[in-house]
Amino acid sequence: MAEAKVFPMNSFVSVLRGDAADQTQLDMLAYITQAETLDAEFAPVAQSLSKAWIYEQEPGLTKYAEGDIAKLGNQVKIEALPEGEAARARKVLAVLGALKAENEALKAQVVALTAEKADLAAKIGPLEAQAKTVAAQNAAGEQKVTVASSKLDEMSKKLTDLMAEVEKVKSQGVVVAGVAGGAGAGAAASADMSTGPQVGGEPEADFGLGGDAFGGDTW
DSSP states (O other), X not given: OOOOEEEEHHHHHHHHHTOOOOHHHHHHHHHHHTOSOOOGGGHHHHHHHHHHHHHHHOGGGGGSOHHHHXXXXXXXXXXXXXXXXXXXXXXXXXXXXXXXXXXXXXXXXXXXXXXXXHHHHHHHHHHHHHHHHHHHHHHHHHHHHHHHHHHHHHHHHHHHHHHHHHHHHHHHHHHHHHHHHHHHHHHHHHHHHHHSOOOSSOOOTTTTSSSOTTOSTTO
């Protein structure tokens, strides 16, 4: 056990009252719990541990009024907690210190994430507006493509119908020409047959030459 140490009476009374800890009271609490250092945030915990130890050592103090304790003198000698009790006290304080450090790290992380979120929001805002513009342009473009496709289909249909009409006209024109040609040829043939030489029957004596070709003195 550590050697007893003297502290101001007002600090001693403050510990018993649970007042806000000043540096002298922190030093006294650190001594009682045998902690190397004591965070002011954990002073209430150290005060509770120290008060239990003090009243255990001096149970008569519980009968004193606050003013009566102050009249006991200007200083008070206090012994530290036994090693086993001090080790448990330090363990509690260490857990609190770890929780505080973790809490501080989480706070810092929240601050960093908040700043990052604000930065991303500033960057995303214009991009969202740009995306909406692009989407509107795409929608307009798709509508134009749909209209153009519809017109193209309509024109293709008209062209197909027109080609069908052309083929139909061409087909009808060939039939008429054939019929007309056949009729003309038949007429010409009839005319030739009416005016040309007749085939068949008995041959004429002069073979159509107007006399006896083999008569006369010259033959």
